[in-house]
Amino acid sequence: MIKELDGIFVEQRAIASQFLKRQVIINLYIPKNFSADTSLLLINDGQDLSDMNFEQMLDRASISCSITSLFTVGIHAGRDRRNEYGTAATTDYAGRGAKAEAYNQFVLQELLPLIHIGFGMEKFKQIGFAGFSLGGLTAIDMTWHYPHIFSTVGVFSGSLWWRCKGLGPEYSDDRDRIMHEEIKKGKFHPGTRFYFTTGSLDEVADRNKNGIIDSIDDTLALIEELKKKGYTEEHDIKYINYEEGRHDVSTWGKAMPGFLLWGWGKEVQGEKLRVHSS
Numbered sequence: 001m002i003k004e005l006d007g008i009f010v011e012q013r014a015i016a017s018q019f020l021k022r023q024v025i026i027n028l029y030i031p032k033n034f035s036a037d038t039s040l041l042l043i044n045d046g047q048d049l050s051d052m053n054f055e056q057m058l059d060r061a062s063i064s065c066s067i068t069s070l071f072t073v074g075i076h077a078g079r080d081r082r083n084e085y086g087t088a089a090t091t092d093y094a095g096r097g098a099k100a101e102a103y104n105q106f107v108l109q110e111l112l113p114l115i116h117i118g119f120g121m122e123k124f125k126q127i128g129f130a131g132f133s134l135g136g137l138t139a140i141d142m143t144w145h146y147p148h149i150f151s152t153v154g155v156f157s158g159s160l161w162w163r164c165k166g167l168g169p170e171y172s173d174d175r176d177r178i179m180h181e182e183i184k185k186g187k188f189h190p191g192t193r194f195y196f197t198t199g200s201l202d203e204v205a206d207r208n209k210n211g212i213i214d215s216i217d218d219t220l221a222l223i224e225e226l227k228k229k230g231y232t233e234e235h236d237i238k239y240i241n242y243e244e245g246r247h248d249v250s251t252w253g254k255a256m257p258g259f260l261l262w263g264w265g266k267e268v269q270g271e272k273l274r275v276h277s278s
Contacts, residue, residue: 003055007032007062010055015114019106020084020099026111027074029058030119038069039264040115040124041152042107044085044135046074052253061257067264071124073115075107077135085134086162087141087178093166104142108149128263130154130195132252137162137179140194144182147189154195154259156252157202157245160218167207177218180225188230195238195262196223197255199245216241238262 003010009030014023027046031038043049054074061067078084086097088104116122129150131139136158143153165176175181202215210217223237231237240258245251 005055005059007059008055015110017106017110019102019110020078022078024078024106024111025076027076029055029072029074031062031069031071033062033069034071034119035069037125038071038121039126039128040121041070041072041128041130041263042111042139043072043074044129044131044138045077045133047076048132048249048252049074051249052256054253054256057253057257058260061260066266067260068125068266070260070264071115071119071121073111075111081134085131085138087137087182088145089141089182090164090178092162092178093164097162100138100141103138104145107142108146112149126151128152128154130156130259131158132156132249133247134159141179141182143192144179144186147192151191152193152195152263154197154263155219156197156255156259157199157215157247158196158219160222161214173208173221177221180218180222183222183225183229186229192231193236193238193263194223194226194231195259197240197242197245197252197259199242199247199251201245202247215247 011028013026013028015026017024027049058072080099082096083099084103086092086100088101091097127150129139129143130153136155137160140153140155140158143150160179162178163176164178165171196219198216198219203213205214206212207214223239226237242251
């Protein structure tokens with residue numbers, strides 16, 4: 001069943017995934033002004049989008065023309081979320097993320113072809129990926145490893161603490177946070193852009209006792225690694241901390257409009273993208 005709003009159509013489908021061995025529910029938010037200039041945005045934990053009134057949010061942005069044409073797909077998480085999400089190259093210290101590579105392949109070989117073929121779009125203007133908490137970690141992991149596909153990423157309270165060792169005498173922030181290490185091993189990819197949000201009430205954990213909660217600490221440290229690769233806050237990185245923000249859908253819903261405007265606002269799209277040699 002397709003729901004029609006003023007600026008978009010909304011549809012829900014189920015995909016039988018061979019990689020994940022389950023039915024994957026997706027919400028499709030299809031712009032009425034679909035064209036060759038349409039961009040695509042995938043969002044992990046798509047089941048949370050209804051709770052933040054995403055369809056009304058996107059519809060208002062579409063009919064006001066504050067953003068360019070944006071096709072959005074909300075991917076519902078499965079029951080085994082802690083294994084399907086994570087970093088594909090390695091599991092965390094507790095073995096979580098064991099199906100992250102299978103999830104990557106679902107996105108690359110099943111979901112994207114379905115969208116391209118089903119809607120007759122050989123190529124989108126750009127493709128973004130976003131997610132909340134563990135879904136945010138997955139989004140940046142995929143964007144980092146497939147920069148020829150994804151150019152924009154939104155990480156809302158990302159689980160950037162994801163580590164290969166449990167907390168103890170041998171643990172070190174400098175070498176054991178998995179996503180930070182992935183960035184250290186990687187290289188600069190021109191045109192890739194990063195949007196991060198945290199909330200001062202995301203958590204209370206402060207493992208290094210520096211007075212800054214881990215959610216903020218890990219995000220700031222990741223941004224520093226991106227800067228070392230050549231990305232700048234002027235052109236490539238946006239970070240916002242919400243002082244009253246919590247690790248919940250309500251906070252992420254308040255942050256979402258800013259991400260949409262940053263990624264696909266009319267003025268942003270009109271700017272000339274810088275080109276770097278890597």
